[in-house]
Amino acid sequence: MSCSNLTMLVSSKSTVSDASSLSFRSVLSPFNLPSHNPTSSYPTRSWSVTPIHCGLRDLRDRIDSVKNTQKITEAMKLVAAAKVRRAQEAVVNGRPFSEALxxxxxxxxxxxxxxxxxxxxxxxxxxxxxxxxxxxxxxxxxxxxxxxxxxxxxxxxxxxxxxxxxxxxxxxxxxxxxxxxxxxxxxxxxxxxxxxxxxxxxxxxxxxxxxxxxxxxxxxxxxxxxxxxxxxxxxxxxxxxxxxxxxxxxxxxxxxxxxxxxxxxxxxxxxxxxxxxxxxxxxxxxxxxxxxxxxxxxxxxxxxxxxxxxxxxxxxxxxxxxxxxxxxxxRMSAMSSASDNASELKRTLSMVYNRQRQAKITGEILEIVAGANALT
Known part of the structure; x- marks a missing residue:
């Protein structure tokens, strides 16, 4: 699963909170860190979550892309809001002529x-x-x-x-x-x-x-x-x-x-x-x-x-x-929703990035400790 497919993971708001906890643990599995069985504390689901496999650089690029998208949608929201005001003023300014008729x-x-x-x-x-x-x-x-x-x-x-x-x-x-x-x-x-x-x-x-x-x-x-x-x-x-x-x-x-x-x-x-x-x-x-x-x-x-x-x-x-x-x-409402979704996606990607970075650091520490123990 590519890093871009993470959008599909968070598209359904009804399963984001449950799916994120499982997907984040799957990131740590390649490092063989001690963990408990997820099924012991989470109820059985009819769906399965595909693990996220993408590097830290890919995640950073993805986060930057989402940030840029959010800036664009915020700008489009403000432009649409200003134009709505102009459109309403045009309706009101044209009313006296219509009512005189x-x-x-x-x-x-x-x-x-x-x-x-x-x-x-x-x-x-x-x-x-x-x-x-x-x-x-x-x-x-x-x-x-x-x-x-x-x-x-x-x-x-x-x-x-x-x-x-x-x-x-x-x-x-x-x-x-x-x-x-x-x-x-x-x-x-x-x-x-x-x-x-x-x-x-x-x-x-x-x-x-x-x-x-x-x-x-x-x-x-x-x-x-x-x-x-x-x-x-x-x-x-x-x-x-x-x-x-x-x-x-x-x-x-x-x-x-x-x-x-x-x-x-x-x-x-x-x-x-x-x-x-x-x-x-x-x-x-x-x-x-x-x-x-x-x-x-x-x-x-x-x-x-x-x-x-x-x-x-x-x-x-x-x-x-x-x-x-x-x-x-x-358009203003759509861009507002898009900005909110981008903010949520950015938060989720940041959590995945931080967990992967911490897992990588922990794995390197374990390798160093294991090597030191082997020398002694």
């Missing part, structure tokens, strides 16, 4: 309750074909972030097949693109790549594609699959109906349940007594009603035709920002 849509919709108005983006048709906008990440090392949203998309595709509905996919993100490229049996309308920080231009590219598909009646419904940012340790893959839009400016799920998405939790990473801590705030921008004497110069239908595409863009941009925040939080 909601405020206008509310009031215009109230004026159109008694009128028969045909607005293309809010028109509900019998669903024959569905477009799925799947938002994934561009990089790995973020735990199960990308796998969870891809599994959510696969489950939704299976549901559509069972209902006998056609579907097409709009993939956003390099990880999703590579996944769907390897599966040519899944129809993909377009492949789009994300960025380090989502912008309105990227959201506009997605909005233009889904807008043309929906207006041309190539699809009757557009669903948005992305990862909703809940907290630094939790994110949920969700499916929202992107088109047709709610005339009130609400986000609706696939079951038609609409919720106002104006409230968010804002997380701040701070240092307290030399330790990294997380502070949580609930941020909600209050909206005031329009004055009853306010009048619009244009026809309400023209205003809706102009505002609904803007609101569509804001919804897509918000989902991209939340997906990025979820990806960075998942």
């Amino acid at each position: 909601v405020e206008v849509l509310y009031n215009i919709n109230e004026q159109l309750q008694t009128e028969d108005v045909d607005v293309p983006l809010t028109k509900v048709r019998p669903v024959k074909k569905v477009a799925l906008v799947v938002v994934t990440g561009d990089r790995g090392l973020c735990g199960g972030f990308n796998n969870s949203i891809i599994k959510k998309a696969e489950a939704r595709i299976s549901e559509l097949k069972e209902l006998g509905l056609e579907y097409t996919v709009i993939s956003v993100g390099k990880k999703g693109n590579s996944y769907f490229l390897r599966r040519p049996y899944i129809p993909v309308d377009k492949f789009l790549e994300g960025g380090t920080l989502p912008t309105a231009k990227e959201a506009q590219a997605i909005a233009d594609d889904v807008f043309s598909l929906f207006i041309s009646e190539e699809v009757d419904k557009v669903e948005l699959l992305y990862t909703k940012f809940v907290s630094l340790v939790k994110s949920d893959p969700v499916i929202h109906t992107l088109l047709p839009l709610s005339p009130k400016g609400e986000i609706c799920d696939i079951n038609g349940v609409c919720v106002d998405a104006a409230e968010d939790e804002f997380f701040r990473l701070t240092t307290k007594e030399g330790k990294l801590t997380v502070e949580r705030d609930t941020v909600r921008t209050s909206t005031s009603d329009f004055s009853p004497i306010l009048e619009f110069e244009q026809d309400p239908v023209q205003i809706l035709d102009a505002l609904l595409p803007l609101y569509l863009n804001s919804q897509i941009l918000r989902s991209l920002q939340e997906s990025l925040a979820s990806e960075l939080a998942a």
Whole structure:
């Protein structure tokens, strides 16, 4: 067994404490030192531990390698933590514009309750074909972030097949693109790549594609699959109906349940007594009603035709920002776990190194004593 295989020995946390005591004694066996029978004090196990056979130099190199890996993972953790803060700030800074649109849509919709108005983006048709906008990440090392949203998309595709509905996919993100490229049996309308920080231009590219598909009646419904940012340790893959839009400016799920998405939790990473801590705030921008004497110069239908595409863009941009925040939080958590595992592995390797070094010194002393006794 090589020195690198020690990682397999400590990968299972449930058996590390028991396996280490046995493996350490196996290191001393080549030196024929007096020892007691391990089976007399330890219960019989159904598994066996392979002795560790590697030299002191190999162990030192392995320890140095683990130390360097831990430095890298710690740095990546701090970088991801800083980027999570930026992503959350982007969500909060973009909220006033989105809520101003909601405020206008509310009031215009109230004026159109008694009128028969045909607005293309809010028109509900019998669903024959569905477009799925799947938002994934561009990089790995973020735990199960990308796998969870891809599994959510696969489950939704299976549901559509069972209902006998056609579907097409709009993939956003390099990880999703590579996944769907390897599966040519899944129809993909377009492949789009994300960025380090989502912008309105990227959201506009997605909005233009889904807008043309929906207006041309190539699809009757557009669903948005992305990862909703809940907290630094939790994110949920969700499916929202992107088109047709709610005339009130609400986000609706696939079951038609609409919720106002104006409230968010804002997380701040701070240092307290030399330790990294997380502070949580609930941020909600209050909206005031329009004055009853306010009048619009244009026809309400023209205003809706102009505002609904803007609101569509804001919804897509918000989902991209939340997906990025979820990806960075998942990467921060993954790098934190990797750092903890590296620290544990370094401690275990150091114990093995010290025991081997002590065994070697003890063996040399015994050889010297045995030689001296032979001369006398």
